Amino acid sequence: MKKIVISPSTELYIGPNVLQSDDFSKLCAQHKVIVVADEAIKDLYAVELATKLRAQLLTIPNGERAKSLETAQNLINQLFQAGCNRDTLLIAMGGGVTTDLVGFVASIYMRGAPLILIPTTLLAMVDASIGGKTGIDTSSGKNLLGTIYYPKAIFADLNLLQTLSEQQWGCGLAEILKMGLIHAPLLWQKATQNSQDPDLILQAILAKIEIVERDPLELGVRRILNFGHTIGHALERVANYELSHGEAVAMGSVAEAHLSMSLGYLSKQQFELIEAVYRPFPFQWPPPYQRSELLSAMAFDKKRAKGEIRFVLIDRIGHAIPFEGAYCRAVTPVELESSLDWMEQWKSPR
Amino acid sequence: MKKIVISPSTELYIGPNVLQSDDFSKLCAQHKVIVVADEAIKDLYAVELATKLRAQLLTIPNGERAKSLETAQNLINQLFQAGCNRDTLLIAMGGGVTTDLVGFVASIYMRGAPLILIPTTLLAMVDASIGGKTGIDTSSGKNLLGTIYYPKAIFADLNLLQTLSEQQWGCGLAEILKMGLIHAPLLWQKATQNSQDPDLILQAILAKIEIVERDPLELGVRRILNFGHTIGHALERVANYELSHGEAVAMGSVAEAHLSMSLGYLSKQQFELIEAVYRPFPFQWPPPYQRSELLSAMAFDKKRAKGEIRFVLIDRIGHAIPFEGAYCRAVTPVELESSLDWMEQWKSPR
Numbered sequence: 001m002k003k004i005v006i007s008p009s010t011e012l013y014i015g016p017n018v019l020q021s022d023d024f025s026k027l028c029a030q031h032k033v034i035v036v037a038d039e040a041i042k043d044l045y046a047v048e049l050a051t052k053l054r055a056q057l058l059t060i061p062n063g064e065r066a067k068s069l070e071t072a073q074n075l076i077n078q079l080f081q082a083g084c085n086r087d088t089l090l091i092a093m094g095g096g097v098t099t100d101l102v103g104f105v106a107s108i109y110m111r112g113a114p115l116i117l118i119p120t121t122l123l124a125m126v127d128a129s130i131g132g133k134t135g136i137d138t139s140s141g142k143n144l145l146g147t148i149y150y151p152k153a154i155f156a157d158l159n160l161l162q163t164l165s166e167q168q169w170g171c172g173l174a175e176i177l178k179m180g181l182i183h184a185p186l187l188w189q190k191a192t193q194n195s196q197d198p199d200l201i202l203q204a205i206l207a208k209i210e211i212v213e214r215d216p217l218e219l220g221v222r223r224i225l226n227f228g229h230t231i232g233h234a235l236e237r238v239a240n241y242e243l244s245h246g247e248a249v250a251m252g253s254v255a256e257a258h259l260s261m262s263l264g265y266l267s268k269q270q271f272e273l274i275e276a277v278y279r280p281f282p283f284q285w286p287p288p289y290q291r292s293e294l295l296s297a298m299a300f301d302k303k304r305a306k307g308e309i310r311f312v313l314i315d316r317i318g319h320a321i322p323f324e325g326a327y328c329r330a331v332t333p334v335e336l337e338s339s340l341d342w343m344e345q346w347k348s349p350r
Numbered sequence: 351m352k353k354i355v356i357s358p359s360t361e362l363y364i365g366p367n368v369l370q371s372d373d374f375s376k377l378c379a380q381h382k383v384i385v386v387a388d389e390a391i392k393d394l395y396a397v398e399l400a401t402k403l404r405a406q407l408l409t410i411p412n413g414e415r416a417k418s419l420e421t422a423q424n425l426i427n428q429l430f431q432a433g434c435n436r437d438t439l440l441i442a443m444g445g446g447v448t449t450d451l452v453g454f455v456a457s458i459y460m461r462g463a464p465l466i467l468i469p470t471t472l473l474a475m476v477d478a479s480i481g482g483k484t485g486i487d488t489s490s491g492k493n494l495l496g497t498i499y500y501p502k503a504i505f506a507d508l509n510l511l512q513t514l515s516e517q518q519w520g521c522g523l524a525e526i527l528k529m530g531l532i533h534a535p536l537l538w539q540k541a542t543q544n545s546q547d548p549d550l551i552l553q554a555i556l557a558k559i560e561i562v563e564r565d566p567l568e569l570g571v572r573r574i575l576n577f578g579h580t581i582g583h584a585l586e587r588v589a590n591y592e593l594s595h596g597e598a599v600a601m602g603s604v605a606e607a608h609l610s611m612s613l614g615y616l617s618k619q620q621f622e623l624i625e626a627v628y629r630p631f632p633f634q635w636p637p638p639y640q641r642s643e644l645l646s647a648m649a650f651d652k653k654r655a656k657g658e659i660r661f662v663l664i665d666r667i668g669h670a671i672p673f674e675g676a677y678c679r680a681v682t683p684v685e686l687e688s689s690l691d692w693m694e695q696w697k698s699p700r
Binding site: 076104134138 | 419423426430454457458459460461462483484485486488490493494495496497498567568
């Protein structure tokens with residue numbers, strides 16, 4: 001087991017069996033505890049955990065649609081009914097939907113209740129649980145409401161990964177690769193050579209922590225983490241969230257690498273290396289959509305300013321372009337065209 | 351005009367005509383701007399302001415009932431419709447209900463939009479606008495949802511106070527007196543001797559800033575600001591919010607001074623001084639209520655822990671009791687009884 005303290009004040013525990021550790025028991029013993037999980041995780045792990053902690057278990061629906069203000073409000077009402085106050089510890093056990101949603105609720109419940117995250121997917125371990133972002137989707141787009149709120153602790157128990165599907169592994173690995181593409185060339189190499197290396201998860205987490213600690217409020221360099229997300233979020237929307245976030249961002253990453261090439265920043269050779277790594281992923285591609293829908297979905301991205309669509313771009317594997325501290329640049333629909341053409345080709349054979 | 355920088359990063363401008371200053375124009379010129387006000391302030395000031403700034407004006411209903419998640423959601427939908435992004439400047443113009451509500455919305459809109467507060471009541475100038483607390487009421491109680499979120503700037507334009515009713519002045523003055531009771535004996539003296547002293551507002555703001563900067567997250571000393579609020583919030587609830595927040599806290603302050611006396615901390619003589627100052631206030635007292643309702647409303651206070659009802663108490667004018675850093679103590683319903691009896695006597699003749 002490794003313990004890392006993330007600024008400003010989150011303890012991250014990672015390893016097999018961290019949920020069996022004394023650290024976990026001690027943190028929970030200080031509070032009245034509520035465990036929140038979706039229906040799938042309830043059956044797999046959460047009933048057992050809540051029983052052990054003698055905590056009440058509250059459930060949310062499965063899937064991205066649960067990340068709504070409506071679910072948040074239901075959860076809040078249940079917390080009031082259970083007599084929770086601002087010292088009640090909320091434990092979010094699940095994937096990114098659960099950690100984002102419960103994080104949001106904890107951040108606004110009585111102006112902030114203590115929070116522990118137990119990510120159960122590889123993607124949530126290396127991405128959603130790190131960095132304090134919480135999020136709620138609205139009918140206008142993904143994560144358009146949210147807060148920056150730091151959990152007391154994150155318990156990344158590697159044992160929980162045993163029940164992941166191949167597709168869920170792929171989503172997590174795609175996120176690790178994205179981190180490699182924008183910031184960590186060695187991580188990219190490692191991940192492409194041996195995706196089973198147990199050290200990979202920790203390295204990816206450390207890379208994200210480094211970026212977040214340099215720019216917690218996302219005023220500059222933290223924006224590079226949004227690589228793949230301008231197209232990724234738009235794909236999720238046009239697919240009506242039947243595509244998972246991980247799949248959408250994986251596809252968005254390749255498409256935005258293509259855009260980096262078509263705008264003249266990335267060499268054709270490097271793009272082809274990237275494409276070849278993502279090609280065999282066991283992903284479902286989005287159903288047919290109108291190009292105009294995709295463009296208008298992009299227009300609601302949070303990076304947008306003055307009506308422009310903005311992209312994080314790379315000029316080589318392992319390096320996002322700083323653009324004088326903005327870390328993204330505006331791209332016109334015309335400039336985008338060839339990458340959207342390519343994307344439609346790329347997905348069709350699958 | 352005075353400018354004060356409040357930690358971590360809020361500029362406070364106070365004086366007559368601060369809304370006519372270059373500082374205000376310059377801050378607004380950097381952003382797309384939305385002005386939010388209630389129906390009353392719309393007619394008095396907000397239409398004029400929005401016109402001058404060429405900003406869109408959004409309105410919320412008058413009164414405490416507007417501080418709901420429903421109003422917040424309506425406002426958020428209107429912001430999406432207006433194409434607002436995370437660089438859109440939200441200006442909240444109004445009393446504490448408006449600054450609390452719009453502050454909450456700004457704090458969660460795209461994980462935080464820039465915010466300017468223009469308090470239009472004396473109470474909002476010296477209390478709600480200072481310290482970064484935002485709040486939403488739920489059916490379970492006041493401010494049970496909220497965030498800590500700092501505005502870019504606060505413009506306390508003393509000209510706006512000209513339209514206040516006598517009752518609204520009283521609410522602000524009662525808050526200044528409360529600040530005096532818990533922390534600032536000189537402020538109490540000044541306020542009781544000459545409530546028209548123009549320096550009083552600035553002194554009250556500075557006293558609040560000092561407390562908030564010492565304890566931004568309300569882990570200790572900041573709790574003393576809740577003096578008068580355990581009973582005050584409960585009174586608002588049992589009166590179904592037909593009593594204003596200022597009136598309820600004024601009454602709560604005298605009642606909690608009585609409690610401080612009945613528990614043996616405050617001398618009878620000092621209590622009588624306090625009671626005599628508040629007695630002539632032009633306040634409406636709450637309609638008849640059941641004592642059990644009042645007690646169960648108190649049980650939902652955020653200061654509550656382990657099912658106890660907690661109170662900030664004073665041992666002399668100008669000094670809240672530290673209670674070893676907790677700054678509040680549990681009081682049993684039996685201990686509370688004589689103060690609740692007294693309160694019912696006190697309010698009946700009015």
